[in-house]
Amino acid sequence: MAPIKRTEIIEDGEIWPTLDVINLKWIFGQNYDNLLKFLAFNGLIKNKMKCPGCEDFMSLNKRREEVEWKCKKCEKRKSVRDGSFFSRSSLNLSKLNKNVVEELNIESTTVVSWFNNCRNECINLKEKIGGLNKMIVIDETCWLNQEHRKRKNGGETREELYFGCIEHGEGGQAIMERVEDKEMSTLLKMIEKWIEPGTLIISKDYTNYLLMEKLIPQYKHVLIRSEEITNAGSSKTVELEDGSILNINTNQCMDLWIQLRQKIVRISGTSAKFSDSYMMEALFRINAKARRENFFIKLFFRSKMIDASCLFDSEEEEDDESKKKTPEERKFIFRRELRAMLYGFGDEKQPAENTLEVLEQIVMDYIREVCRKALEVGKPNRINLEDIHYLIRRDQKKFGRVKELLSLSEELKRARKAFDDVKEI
Known part of the structure; x- marks a missing residue:
């Protein structure tokens, strides 16, 4: 039996913020569904809609990126904006934001500065991850950064080294930071800076990782073993202290690098002094999504400001x-x-x-x-x-x-x- 679709945007008993300046700032951090509920609660759009044909209440139906009213009997459709102040507008979110900036007389430089401040807060709000009974996979990567030149002989390339770690399992938090080199001292410094003592650290069998447990005894360390399986590719496992074997999915780290690398590609041409803040914003969003938290609410209420x-x-x-x-x-x-x-x-x-x-x-x-x-x-x-x-x-x-x-x-x-x-x- 198909689920019954809702005929109301907000249900009886739901309480939403009233319309004032403070809540308008808050609503900017909400998704589309919450925005509809906010507008319906404050009477800016209709909470229910009757079909003009059969006069039955219409149901909410998702269409493309928005929601519409749809009659199950007559198949008639109406926009959720129908009969409201927004009914004559078909502007998308980006254009509405542009209108807000123009109407409030906010300079474009002010908007840019605001988002720069938000990104800087993402850098300041990094916290240690891991702890007792937690496992963290560590890795390092090297990206080539192309310095574009106007000269005909092409640009120069330089290596960008990053240290990263991510908690093993679903919802794991991640940390990433640019490093100058791959020396053992640098690696140990990053581990002590971002990983809580007592954490079980999982790594590949690189030379720099082999003496890790002796140099930092407050952490436990195991190496990933890779074995080729006939007609089944390779298997990556680690042997725990109790002798049990744990399958490790190293794709977690690879996915993290890919997502952050895509961010670098999208901001190509951005000033180098802002590149780290863009990366930290992307990392902050990844961690918020893993915890199923709203990015803006999390950033705002954890901010020292x-x-x-x-x-x-x-x-x-x-x-x-x-x-x-x-x-x-x-x-x-x-x-x-x-x-x-x-x-x-x-x-x-x-x-x-x-x-x-x-x-x-x-x-x-x-x-x-x-x-x-x-x-x-x-x-x-x-x-x-x-x-x-x-x-x-x-x-x-x-x-x-x-x-x-x-x-x-x-x-x-x-x-x-x-x-x-x-x-x-």
Whole structure:
């Protein structure tokens, strides 16, 4: 039996942000489906559509890159823009963005600077990967960079060396960095910089890798063995400490190099000083996709540039020497832990023990309590409880995301401690 198609853009009980300047900035980071829900919730497009022929409610139907209304009986179609402000416009997203830039009187250099800042943040937000009970495949690659010249004798070529590592398995996080050479000292420096101690490192049997475990004993190391199988190509395996054999798919690293290499090809001609930032943006997107996170939301809320004024009154408060922490320090703790509650950015070493329903109720009760206190501390119009409720349940189809928002008992303890720290502000 074919699944029943939806006849509404937003279902009963769904809560979406109201239309204001702050949420307009937020909506830029959403996908097409969420944009439709945002517009329907705020009455900018119709949430339901009746067929002009049989007067039955039409169903949502995906067509090309957009969504339309379609009647199952009459086969009639209508655009989701029908009867709205957008009904006379057929502009695609790129043209709409251009219109926004022109109408807001934003200089093109300002737009470029903004995206440069975003890419630079991608560089700053790299974190160590791996840890206990995790396996990481390391590799290195060399790309030839063509320096284009106007002279007739052609351009000069130079090697670009990169060190990379990726967590073994689905959803693995990756790291890549440009290096000057292939020396053993450089390799060890990269491993200690980007890989957590206790990680099992898997590598090819290159000469530089053979003495790795002796030189950095805080890591475990195994080599990939390649065996030719008759009529079946080659098999790549590693032997673990317990004697078990693990099949290794080295295509993970190869896919990573290919995706990043494609980025270099697309930005051909870009200034060399910006090339690394473009690469880090591509890597940041790959990692966000592996974690099934929204790239822009992840970047914005993990950025060190976040301002506390979105939650608190910007006016300075009087210092109290009797308190262990200053009000500004408490605001910082509050903001950090609230972000951890909302977006699930924190330690992931321990799995959740609570069921989804219990965990969701804990999160919702705590968010209401935090928002009530934040409203008492800051300006009442700075926080909308319905908006916070939406952030927790913003994806009805992937309800498992709630579990990811706060999956650790330790995170709950830290968040409650942060709440206690700001009670007296």
